[in-house]
Amino acid sequence: MEYLKLKAKSSQEDIKQESVAPKVVSHKRQYHTIVVKNLPPGVKKKDLKAYFKPLPLASVRVPQGFLGMAYIGFKDEKNCNKALNKNKSFWQNKQLNIYKYSKDNSALYNNQSNNDTNNNKEDNKEKQWKQQEDSVKNAEDIAESGRIFVRNLSYMVTEDDLTKQFEKYGPLAEVILPIDKETEKTKGFALVTYVMPEHAALSYQNLDGTVFLGRMLHLIPGKPKENEGYGGGSSLNEGSSFKTAKAKTLKKSAGHVHTWNSLFLGTNAIAEAMAEAYNASKADILSGSGAATRLAMGETEIVEKTRTFLEENGVRLDAFNQVVEARSKTVILVKNLPYKTSPDELKALFEPFGDLGRVLIPPYGITGLVEFLHKAGAKAAFNALAYTKFKETPLYLEWAPDGTFIGQKENKKKKKTKEEEEEENVEVCGRGRGGFENQVNFNPV
CATH class of the missing domain: 3.30.70.330 (RRM (RNA recognition motif) domain)
Incomplete structure (x- = not known):
């Protein structure tokens, strides 16, 4: 019996020793890890493996909630250092930021990311x-x-x-x-x-x-217009003279629709045209008891020739005679020009503001039409040149009626020879109509 008791006791001690035997702890393998930041959107694990190829990647982890970031592990330090050489390289127009992972910079990154998140919320607000x-x-x-x-x-x-x-x-x-x-x-x-x-x-x-x-x-x-006052007036300085104030008022109201004659002719220009046509001086034209009659007849003839010239060059004169409802934004009617103004002079005056189309000046060069290709150039020219002096004469500008030009019109009439014109003038003057040289008396009273 004693033998059996000793046997049982020894077996119990063996069992206790087996139970107390230390357990084998399996240690997780440590990798050399790098952090890749600023990745292109939508990058997956297979894309990272293809980018770092032929380097063998032991582990790839793309954390959720952190866009453009990944952790990559290598078995040896040599391949890890090779991967670090790709720092500052570009991938799909994104410059990568690659550095070696450590507990310190990981904790720092987590703190920074939390701070950045809070700061972004505040910045967004x-x-x-x-x-x-x-x-x-x-x-x-x-x-x-x-x-x-x-x-x-x-x-x-x-x-x-x-x-x-x-x-x-x-x-x-x-x-x-x-x-x-x-x-x-x-x-x-x-x-x-x-x-x-x-x-x-x-x-x-x-x-x-x-x-x-x-x-x-x-x-x-947009900035308000300078010198813009209430009630359509100009805000003038206290020291402004009446002449300056009048000029500013006229210039500001230049764009308004006027009711004056579109074929307005200045008295001085009419006198110069008549003086040259009949070899007389302006003093003879403007002096004497019949001065008003002579000027009226001269203006009638000039207007008639102007109308004929405009019709032959594709201008619809009915637009000027009717009540104007719409005005053109590219065609400017230039009035009160000095006598014998040439188309080249008028073109040189308006061309700096934009590309020009047609530039028409009828005989005697007193009135003209200027066509711009763009509305902006026409507007700039109108604002800059209205009531400014051209050869000591103020320019009167007006927006031409809409539909002024109807295209270049062919002149179907046969050109008259000088002899036919002279014969016609003699017949007309004999009847006392149309001309004014037979009624002009240059002898002042």
Whole structure:
């Protein structure tokens, strides 16, 4: 019995020793890890393996929630250092940031990422408040001036396109679309002015940031016109003379529709034309009791020749005689020109403002028509030259009626010879009609 007890005791001790035997701990293999940042969007593990090929990658991990970032492990340090050589290299227009992983920079990155996230939230809030504040300020400025500066326009846009887009919110007073003289295309910006400022503010609220002809519009307040006063007057300095004030008032009202005669002729120009035609001096024409009659007859003849010349060159004179409802934006009627102004002189005067089409000056060179190819050039020339002096004579500019030109008209009439014209003049003068040389008395009373 004692033998059996000793046997059982020894077996229990063996079992205890087996249970107390130490367990074998399996250690996880440590890799040489690198961190890759600023990866292109949508990069997967297979893309990373292909990019670092032929280096063998032991592990690849793309953490969720961190865009453009990955962890790559290598079995040996040699391949890890080769991968680090790709730092600052480009992948799909992205410059990679590669550095060796360690616990210190990992903790630092986590802290920075958390701080960046919090900072981004605060920055986004500040940006939103800033955008709202700027939007309100822009709307207030536009509501005061009624002018909008439009940016990021398509280079193929036209003034008519802008007018249709912006007049939905109210009547427009002016649309300025600058044209590049070399390319003959728009410069990508424009200035729109509304008749009522509140319509400009409404337009800003509805069109800013919208897509127009493939471009996103950017609207900002336009600067108000200089020297612009209330009630259509000019804000003049206290020291301005009456002459200066009168000139500014006339220049500002130059664009308004006038009711005066479109074929207006100056008295001085008529006298010079008559003096040259009849070998007399201006003093003889303007002196004496019949001066008014002579000038009236001379003006009638000049106007008649002017009308004939314009009709032969494709000008629709009915547009000048009827009540003008619409005015052209490219054709300017130039009046009160000095006697014998040549087309070349008129062309040199207007050409710096834009490309010209037709330039017509009837006989005696007292009135002319200038056609621009672009509205912006015509507008700039009109504003700059209205009531300015040309050869000591102020220019009277007026927008020609819409549809002034009907195309180059062929002259179907046969040209008269000098002999036929002389015979006709003799017959007309004999009847006392049409000419004025038989009624002109150059002897002053």
